[in-house]
Structure formats: C-alpha cells, structure tokens
Amino acid sequence: MMQNQHHLRRNAKNKAQSQYEFRFVDHHKNIKNILVVVDMIPDSTNSVTSLLDITNLKQAEELLKENEEKLITQNLELKLAKQEADNNQSNLELFIKKSPIPMVITDFNEKVEYVNDKFIQIFGYTIKDLPSAQKWWELAYPNLEYRLYVQESMNLAIQKAIDTKSDIEMQKWHIYTKNRKKKTCEFYMVPIENRFLIVIKDITKEIQNQKELIKAKEKAEESDRLKSSFLANMSHEIRTPMNGILGFTELLKEPDLTGDEQKMYIDIIKRSGDRMLDTVNDLIDISKIETGQMLTVKSEVNINDEMDVLYSFFKPEVENKGLKLEWLYQVPEDVNIIQTDKHKLHSILTNLIKNAIKYSDVGEIEIGCYKEQQFLEFYVKDEGIGIPKNRIEAIFQRFEQVDVLDARAFEGSGLGLAICKAYAEMLGGSIWVDSTLGVGSVFYFNIPILK
Incomplete structure (x- = not known):
C-alpha cells in the first residue's frame, strides 16, 4: 500500500492520499496502529512523512x-x-x-x-x-x-x-x-x-473501564508534558554549550589576549564540549537500551580500585564547591574482585555522584560499598535538596527529574537515573532511594557477586 501511494504521489498527484493508516510490528513484536501523513516538498520528488502512534486511541475507540x-x-x-x-x-x-x-x-x-x-x-x-x-x-x-x-x-x-x-x-x-x-x-x-x-x-466493569480510560488520558497528557519538558531540556543542553564553544572560539581570535585569558577561554570551551558530549552519550545510551542493542560485557573488576579512581576524580570538584567527599572501604577482600560489566558499573556510580554534587550546596557526600548476602550493595549519600515522596518512583523514568521547575533540573537530560536503573537491572541487580525533602538522599544499588 505504501509503495503504491509512493508511486501515485509522484506520477498522479491527484490520486494519492495525503494520509492513511496502517499497522506494523515494532521491535518488541507488538502490533502498532500508525497514522501516516505525507506531504510533497515543492518542486521536488522528495516527500516528508510523519508517523503518529494511534494504538491507544484505536483501543480506546x-x-x-x-x-x-x-x-x-x-x-x-x-x-x-x-x-x-x-x-x-x-x-x-x-x-x-x-x-x-x-x-x-x-x-x-x-x-x-x-x-x-x-x-x-x-x-x-x-x-x-x-x-x-x-x-x-x-x-x-x-x-x-x-x-x-x-x-x-x-x-x-x-x-x-x-x-x-x-x-x-x-x-x-x-x-x-x-x-x-x-x-x-x-x-x-x-x-x-x-x-x-x-x-x-x-455496571461495575463499565465504571472500571471508564476509570482506565481516564487513567490512559492522564498518562498521555503526562507523557506530553514530559516530552515538552525533555525538548526544553535538550534545547538548553545543546544550545548552551554550543553557544559557549562558538562564543569563546570567537574571543580567542582577539589579538591582544593574555596567556591567562586564552587558558580560561580554552577551559570554558572544553567544559562546554564535555557537557555536550555527556548529553549526546545519554541519548545514544537510552536509545540502545530501548531498542535492545545495549550489550553486557563482563570482565574482572577490582571494586576497591574502581572506587579509588572515582574518589580521586571527583574529590577536587566536590571540594571546589565547598563540600566534603568521604569513601568508606567496606568491601571484604574475598569479594573485592568480581565478574561484571565495568563500564556500566562505572556509569551508575558516576551518574549518582554527579547528581549528589549537582543537588548539594552544603555538607558531605559519602560513597560506600558493602556485602549483603550474595550481592555487593553500593550507596551514594548526600545532604542536598532531597526528593518529594510523590516523585521518588518517577525519577527513575525517562526524562523525569526531581523538579522540572528547579533551575538545576535543566542542567541535564533527565536520562541519567533511567540509564542507571536499566544498567543495574542488566547487571542482575536493582536500584532504589531513601530521601527526605530538604535533608538529603541516599541512592542504593546492588549487583550480584560473580566470580
């Protein structure tokens, strides 16, 4: 049908439909109802096609x-x-x-x-x-x-x-x-x-169906809100570092710059590039997770060495913000070296520590690890803004943040904790949080001890 419409649109424009519906099977083998809207680009044989998932709408109808x-x-x-x-x-x-x-x-x-x-x-x-x-x-x-x-x-x-x-x-x-x-x-x-x-x-079932329809509508509205918030975040996350890179690159062309000024501008350009790279990496990672392309590659990992690297890396950043970083060595020697995916373990810990720094203005950040039955349990504790009780479950969903109205919420893609949750589960563990608004949070995750 799509091929026929494609040829009709180019050879007999008045006979081609501008929109039509069809069904296809997605990556997870679910049947989706799709509305296709096609417009020809003027003076061209090319067309622009929009595809809208109307599965829920069809089911509701x-x-x-x-x-x-x-x-x-x-x-x-x-x-x-x-x-x-x-x-x-x-x-x-x-x-x-x-x-x-x-x-x-x-x-x-x-x-x-x-x-x-x-x-x-x-x-x-x-x-x-x-x-x-x-x-x-x-x-x-x-x-x-x-x-x-x-x-x-x-x-x-x-x-x-x-x-x-x-x-x-x-x-x-x-x-x-x-x-x-x-x-x-x-x-x-x-x-x-x-x-x-x-x-x-x-009419018990009818009332239940009505409630489910209302829930589906509210969920769709919430998804739309999250999409808008996410697009706003992405616009900010991409444009802000790009403006920094372009602006300070122009400033480097000034002939009378001192060496210190050049170094400062270059540092700003590097930080902006790193920020943009983090955003792109998050988008790539969540795309791979969603499409099942993210693989787990296990190797021998020394937990204490890994934690030492993270401690040394983040200590200057934490102290520059006026905070204190503590690392509690609680990993027994017999389980210090395990088989796991080093990249994913590193990514989870990095995300959690970055969030602790981002949402803390005073106090101490503590990272630690200990054995709990057949698992290693990691935690990152902060004395930051905390999380409202009604947001605790939502923060592990894609594009969700503690508070989209908080200025600091726009300093990230909103994908970090969703990626952490996916990685923890891929490693055979889970992730959770204890938090009190205005007091601080403790993020926990565990991974199985595999030799």
Missing part, C-alpha cells in the same frame, strides 16, 4: 464502541421486557426467568417474591436467602448508614413517580454479593399491578 453497543443491546432488551410484560403475564414470567439481565419481583411492601436465574448467577442470592425484605437489606447493604440512604432514595423515587404519574427514575447504588464482592448497579423499577419488577444492571 474500540472500547467505547463496545460499551455503546452493549448499552444499546441492554436498553433494547429492557424495552422488550416491558413490552412483553404489557402483552402477556405468562410470557413475562418466562422472559424474566431466561433474561440475560438480573431481575427481581417484589410486592409493594418490598418482600422479595422471585429472582431470576441471572440474578442468582451474578449476585449469588437465591429466594431462600431472602425470606424477608429486612433480610435483603441487611445482606445487600451491610453498612447501616448506607442502607438507610438507599431506602430513603428508593422511597423518594417511588413517591415522586406516584405524584407525577411517571416512571420511577433509575437509581444507582452499591450492592454486596453473597460472596461479599462489592458491585455498582443501576436499578430500574417497573410497577406491574400490585408488584414491582426490578431490573438490575451491573
């Missing part, structure tokens, strides 16, 4: 359509039931018994006289379980306060129908089944001679 069809079917069945009742009492009784909808017959004193098969199947109560109206109220509505509310609502609806000579309005209540499951139901009451026919529609 199908679910809504299915619910609408069910509602139409059930409403039709209700109308048929009422017509059958008006035409023939015996046919009504047969219909009630075989109806796919729960139905109950009571007298005007609320005593239950009959329940159909579907009622027994859904709610579990038989006619023997309901010897009196009071027993029904106690079983179906065990909470006294709610029971009184339901009784009052029903009596008001009946009285209103009598006063206005109209049908009894639909009522929506919670009901407990015989096995104590809570269901949300709509109740339709039809007076027939000296009795009530009560039709009950179980």
Whole structure:
C-alpha cells in the first residue's frame, strides 16, 4: 500500500492520499496502529512523512464502541421486557426467568417474591436467602448508614413517580454479593399491578473501564508534558554549550589576549564540549537500551580500585564547591574482585555522584560499598535538596527529574537515573532511594557477586 501511494504521489498527484493508516510490528513484536501523513516538498520528488502512534486511541475507540453497543443491546432488551410484560403475564414470567439481565419481583411492601436465574448467577442470592425484605437489606447493604440512604432514595423515587404519574427514575447504588464482592448497579423499577419488577444492571466493569480510560488520558497528557519538558531540556543542553564553544572560539581570535585569558577561554570551551558530549552519550545510551542493542560485557573488576579512581576524580570538584567527599572501604577482600560489566558499573556510580554534587550546596557526600548476602550493595549519600515522596518512583523514568521547575533540573537530560536503573537491572541487580525533602538522599544499588 505504501509503495503504491509512493508511486501515485509522484506520477498522479491527484490520486494519492495525503494520509492513511496502517499497522506494523515494532521491535518488541507488538502490533502498532500508525497514522501516516505525507506531504510533497515543492518542486521536488522528495516527500516528508510523519508517523503518529494511534494504538491507544484505536483501543480506546474500540472500547467505547463496545460499551455503546452493549448499552444499546441492554436498553433494547429492557424495552422488550416491558413490552412483553404489557402483552402477556405468562410470557413475562418466562422472559424474566431466561433474561440475560438480573431481575427481581417484589410486592409493594418490598418482600422479595422471585429472582431470576441471572440474578442468582451474578449476585449469588437465591429466594431462600431472602425470606424477608429486612433480610435483603441487611445482606445487600451491610453498612447501616448506607442502607438507610438507599431506602430513603428508593422511597423518594417511588413517591415522586406516584405524584407525577411517571416512571420511577433509575437509581444507582452499591450492592454486596453473597460472596461479599462489592458491585455498582443501576436499578430500574417497573410497577406491574400490585408488584414491582426490578431490573438490575451491573455496571461495575463499565465504571472500571471508564476509570482506565481516564487513567490512559492522564498518562498521555503526562507523557506530553514530559516530552515538552525533555525538548526544553535538550534545547538548553545543546544550545548552551554550543553557544559557549562558538562564543569563546570567537574571543580567542582577539589579538591582544593574555596567556591567562586564552587558558580560561580554552577551559570554558572544553567544559562546554564535555557537557555536550555527556548529553549526546545519554541519548545514544537510552536509545540502545530501548531498542535492545545495549550489550553486557563482563570482565574482572577490582571494586576497591574502581572506587579509588572515582574518589580521586571527583574529590577536587566536590571540594571546589565547598563540600566534603568521604569513601568508606567496606568491601571484604574475598569479594573485592568480581565478574561484571565495568563500564556500566562505572556509569551508575558516576551518574549518582554527579547528581549528589549537582543537588548539594552544603555538607558531605559519602560513597560506600558493602556485602549483603550474595550481592555487593553500593550507596551514594548526600545532604542536598532531597526528593518529594510523590516523585521518588518517577525519577527513575525517562526524562523525569526531581523538579522540572528547579533551575538545576535543566542542567541535564533527565536520562541519567533511567540509564542507571536499566544498567543495574542488566547487571542482575536493582536500584532504589531513601530521601527526605530538604535533608538529603541516599541512592542504593546492588549487583550480584560473580566470580
């Protein structure tokens, strides 16, 4: 289809569609619904194609359509039931018994006289379980306060129908089944001679589906917010160091620069280049992780040596910021050398230490490692800004940061902790955090001890 549209667009433009839908299988073997929008570049045989993932939208539309069809079917069945009742009492009784909808017959004193098969199947109560109206109220509505509310609502609806000579309005209540499951139901009451026919529609699943749709909508909105935040971060992270590189490169052309000024400008250019390289590396790493191209390469790693290198590397940066760096040697000699991916271990520790420096203004940063059963457990502790309780789970997701409104949040891609989480899991471990807002954080991760 795409090939045909491609040729039509170039050979017979008025016959080609500007947008159409198709399905394809992604890297994880999931079927995706895609909307394709194609525009030709003027005076060219080239085109620009946009692809939009509409899988969730399609699923939501199908679910809504299915619910609408069910509602139409059930409403039709209700109308048929009422017509059958008006035409023939015996046919009504047969219909009630075989109806796919729960139905109950009571007298005007609320005593239950009959329940159909579907009622027994859904709610579990038989006619023997309901010897009196009071027993029904106690079983179906065990909470006294709610029971009184339901009784009052029903009596008001009946009285209103009598006063206005109209049908009894639909009522929506919670009901407990015989096995104590809570269901949300709509109740339709039809007076027939000296009795009530009560039709009950179980809408528990419909309400759950609606909640799930709302959740999906909120998730989509949150994804859009994160995307906007991420794009803003990427724009800042790329343009800021690029401006630094270009600006100070121009300044180096000045003929009257002193040696100190040249050295300072070169240092700024290098820092800007390093910052841009970190951003690009994060993007490449998360892309490889997402597409399953990131491999684990294990080798022999000396833990104490690795921690010494990190301590020596970060100590000047920490002290320049007025902080103190502590490294606690707790690795037993028998587990100091293990088999793991050195690059990924180094990357996790580097990310965590950088974050501790970034979000700390005073106090001490402590890094350590100790044996915990069959794992080595690492930690990085700081006395920084801390993390709100409602953000602790989110910070390990892609593009999430402690606070996107914090100025320091724009000094990174928002991918570091997501990469740490992926690496820890690839090494056979996990990562977590304990934090108190305004006090500080302790990030932990572990890896198995493999010889």
